Amino acid sequence: MSNKLEYLGVPLGRPKVAFFELSSCEGCQLQIVNNEATLVDFLALMEVVNFREAMSERSDDYDIAFVEGSVTRADEVERLQEIRKNAKVLVALGSCACFGGVNQLRNRFSDQEWVKKEVYGDFPIETEDVVRPLSAIVEVDLEIYGCPIKKEEVEKIVTNLILGKSINHPKYPVCMDCKANENICLFDLGEPCLGPVTRGGCDAWCPNNRMGCWGCRGPAEEANVAQLREIMAKHGFSEETLTDRLECFGGFTAYTEEFQAARKGK
Ligand code: SF4
Numbered sequence: 001m002s003n004k005l006e007y008l009g010v011p012l013g014r015p016k017v018a019f020f021e022l023s024s025c026e027g028c029q030l031q032i033v034n035n036e037a038t039l040v041d042f043l044a045l046m047e048v049v050n051f052r053e054a055m056s057e058r059s060d061d062y063d064i065a066f067v068e069g070s071v072t073r074a075d076e077v078e079r080l081q082e083i084r085k086n087a088k089v090l091v092a093l094g095s096c097a098c099f100g101g102v103n104q105l106r107n108r109f110s111d112q113e114w115v116k117k118e119v120y121g122d123f124p125i126e127t128e129d130v131v132r133p134l135s136a137i138v139e140v141d142l143e144i145y146g147c148p149i150k151k152e153e154v155e156k157i158v159t160n161l162i163l164g165k166s167i168n169h170p171k172y173p174v175c176m177d178c179k180a181n182e183n184i185c186l187f188d189l190g191e192p193c194l195g196p197v198t199r200g201g202c203d204a205w206c207p208n209n210r211m212g213c214w215g216c217r218g219p220a221e222e223a224n225v226a227q228l229r230e231i232m233a234k235h236g237f238s239e240e241t242l243t244d245r246l247e248c249f250g251g252f253t254a255y256t257e258e259f260q261a262a263r264k265g266k
């Protein structure tokens, strides 16, 4: 890291930072450039050397690589390995990168040729049979959850990373954020919600807007999916409604494998 800045005579690290995208909607990167109120201060902490959405310059000389998106093609495997080689710290940015995200929904189909035909019709593109998160290919140093990421949370995490402070993801579920915001529980309004089992820290983004949580941040510590199943059934929601939500972003794969096996009649 370059040490050109000083504070009270102490050299400050200003790392070279690069942003990359694999298969994604680029919504997570957009969250970062959208944060106009704090963007200048945030970017002052680092030297951005690669960020296709925001600048035309390119460099392979960087300390921290933020990678958005999941791995769906062979060329992305090579690209990710190259990024890993160049970066001291590799950060998975958003649920696609952490869990496969919405892209991994196609993993639930056993006939991938059928999927490709349905999606691309007579214009097939090269794509692997399984969508994978970054950690299936390379070592990931830090994961930032959410679809999209929450910009305030990212700024805090990145600031801590650059200043060498510890980074602690919330272990509590979304319900804690939701209760702190004094929302009426959506189950009482007839809406399903994965808040009881999903990692908090998004400030209950969806329930604040009267929408049930879909679990984009993956499981909270000691997530009790069996109990959520009971809550869903008690409120009249089907097993399919629960499974659809648990499978949506890929964070609950370990919890849904038994549901998938049952569905395929194994
Ligand atoms: S995590 Fe969501 S917002 Fe981010 S790239 Fe993936 S689909 Fe887009």
Ligand code: SF4
Pocket (backbone or CB within 6 Å): 174, 175, 176, 178, 179, 183, 184, 185, 186, 187, 193, 194, 195, 196, 204, 207, 212, 213
């Ligand atoms: S609305 Fe969802 S997040 Fe909020 S308290 Fe109810 S279950 Fe928990």
Ligand code: SF4
Pocket (backbone or CB within 6 Å): 146, 147, 174, 198, 199, 202, 204, 205, 206, 207, 212, 213, 214, 215, 216, 217
């Ligand atoms: S409420 Fe759930 S789905 Fe919505 S942002 Fe938070 S974790 Fe993601």
